[in-house]
Amino acid sequence: MLPIHAAVVVAGGGAAGFMAAICAAEAGLGDIALLEATTEPLHKVLISGGGRCNVTHACWDPRALVGHYPRGGQALRGPFSRFAPGDTVAWFADHGLELVEEPDGRLFPRSNRSESVAATLRRAALQAGVQLHTGVSLQRAAAAAAGGFDLLVRGGGAIRADRLVLATGSHPSGRQLAAALGHGLVAPVPSLFTLALAGDPLLELAGVVMDPVELALHLPQEPQAARAGQPFRQRGPVLITHWGLSGPATLRLTAFAARALKASGYRGELRLDWSGGLSQQDLEGLFAQAKRDQAKRQLANWRPWPALSRRLWLALLQRHGVDPQQRWADLAKRHQQLLVSALRDTRLVITGRGPFGEEFVTAGGIPLGEVNLATMESRQQPGLYLVGELLDVDGVTGGFNFQHCWSSGWLAGQALAT
Numbered sequence: 487m488l489p490i491h492a493a494v495v496v497a498g499g500g501a502a503g504f505m506a507a508i509c510a511a512e513a514g515l516g517d518i519a520l521l522e523a524t525t526e527p528l529h530k531v532l533i534s535g536g537g538r539c540n541v542t543h544a545c546w547d548p549r550a551l552v553g554h555y556p557r558g559g560q561a562l563r564g565p566f567s568r569f570a571p572g573d574t575v576a577w578f579a580d581h582g583l584e585l586v587e588e589p590d591g592r593l594f595p596r597s598n599r600s601e602s603v604a605a606t607l608r609r610a611a612l613q614a615g616v617q618l619h620t621g622v623s624l625q626r627a628a629a630a631a632a633g634g635f636d637l638l639v640r641g642g643g644a645i646r647a648d649r650l651v652l653a654t655g656s657h658p659s660g661r662q663l664a665a666a667l668g669h670g671l672v673a674p675v676p677s678l679f680t681l682a683l684a685g686d687p688l689l690e691l692a693g694v695v696m697d698p699v700e701l702a703l704h705l706p707q708e709p710q711a712a713r714a715g716q717p718f719r720q721r722g723p724v725l726i727t728h729w730g731l732s733g734p735a736t737l738r739l740t741a742f743a744a745r746a747l748k749a750s751g752y753r754g755e756l757r758l759d760w761s762g763g764l765s766q767q768d769l770e771g772l773f774a775q776a777k778r779d780q781a782k783r784q785l786a787n788w789r790p791w792p793a794l795s796r797r798l799w800l801a802l803l804q805r806h807g808v809d810p811q812q813r814w815a816d817l818a819k820r821h822q823q824l825l826v827s828a829l830r831d832t833r834l835v836i837t838g839r840g841p842f843g844e845e846f847v848t849a850g851g852i853p854l855g856e857v858n859l860a861t862m863e864s865r866q867q868p869g870l871y872l873v874g875e876l877l878d879v880d881g882v883t884g885g886f887n888f889q890h891c892w893s894s895g896w897l898a899g900q901a902l903a904t
């Protein structure tokens with residue numbers, strides 16, 4: 487049964503909504519109703535991280551942490567100074583869930599199952615007295631003249647709420663509700679996707695991973711654009727797939743370039759340095775060493791450096807008309823120059839947006855300037871709080887998106903209870 491009145495209504499039973507409701511209730515506030523439109527609260531938590539839920543990242547310093555948020559960035563220093571990944575680890579430990587760090591810094595539940603994270607949040611909400619209502623979608627919200635909010639849910643049903651938290655993720659209904667309460671919107675665009683390279687011979691190398699690769703993305707831009715002439719750059723692991731490029735460095739690149747890529751119609755040129763940033767002199771040194779020490783070996787059987795994928799090396803030889811059977815001693819200067827240049831600067835034409843990686847988030851949402859980032863309370867409408875992916879904040883892969891949900895949810899919860 488829906489209540490007629492609630493001290494707080496939280497709309498959206500995802501990571502941010504649960505965190506806000508639990509924290510407010512644990513801090514002593516009663517009468518909290520958490521409305522979830524679907525019958526499966528915490529759905530994204532359950533499907534996240536390939537079913538393992540990458541809860542946060544071992545990046546303990548807020549100054550470094552903000553560098554992982556293409557949207558949000560420096561503005562998040564305040565919120566992260568109050569609730570950072572270390573606090574997330576402690577919060578879950580206090581609620582009976584141990585998080586374990588992987589070598590790349592990502593933190594997962596020890597069980598390796600996202601269900602443990604969802605179960606922890608459900609249990610904490612129940613124990614704190616949060617009333618969860620599933621299959622209840624908030625449809626309209628209006629500020630009442632006497633203070634508080636008059637809420638209508640889909641299919642009928644009205645609630646008077648003293649305060650309202652919008653935690654509706656990337657769902658359009660949350661943006662409409664926020665707009666009706668006076669908020670603007672930074673237009674949503676996809677982030678964290680792969681790049682398509684239709685027809686490129688490189689696609690035959692599907693499955694090849696190179697690490698590190700330096701990527702430089704050149705997009706056609708208006709001459710007066712802020713970044714005109716400046717490429718987006720990333721460095722790290724790249725995976726070649728059947729349709730194009732994926733892997734952490736590609737996803738990071740598309741996250742930081744999400745808006746510019748959208749503006750260019752997902753067309754542009756990608757320049758890859760497979761050597762990860764070796765200078766021309768370094769590479770020529772490696773070639774000279776191979777010619778000297780491996781003179782009798784065929785090119786196919788010896789690569790300039792061991793971490794260079796054999797399949798990639800063979801493809802580059804073929805692409806530049808160099809016979810893989812010839813001996814290193816016989817490699818002509820002209821061919822060596824071609825290969826050095828290809829290893830440092832392979833140019834690919836991006837033909838579109840590829841499928842999403844494991845994680846998918848929306849860039850855009852309610853502008854951060856419209857929210858008090860100490861409390862997550864709206865600057866447009868007193869008593870309204872906005873948390874999670876609904877805001878114009880998104881992080882790269884690695885647990886950063888959930889971290890923002892935990893931080894913003896925690897801040898709202900504390901503010902509601904005071």
Ligand SMILES: Cc1cc2nc3c(=O)[nH]c(=O)nc-3n(C[C@H](O)[C@H](O)[C@H](O)COP(=O)(O)OP(=O)(O)OC[C@H]3O[C@@H](n4cnc5c(N)ncnc54)[C@H](O)[C@@H]3O)c2cc1C
Nearest residue numbers: 498500501502523530534535540624655874875885887888
């Ligand atoms: C496949 C996938 C894997 C991911 N893996 C990771 C990961 O491992 N680590 C990481 O950090 N991030 C990951 N992300 C991103 C992360 O899931 C999101 O950033 C996060 O879930 C956002 O949380 P939220 O609470 O803001 O919104 P959501 O999780 O989207 O929750 C919003 C909730 O509100 C409900 N709702 C919407 N409108 C209404 C309404 N009008 N009334 C009532 N309820 C409403 C929705 O049904 C939904 O349940 C992943 C995303 C995807 C898609």
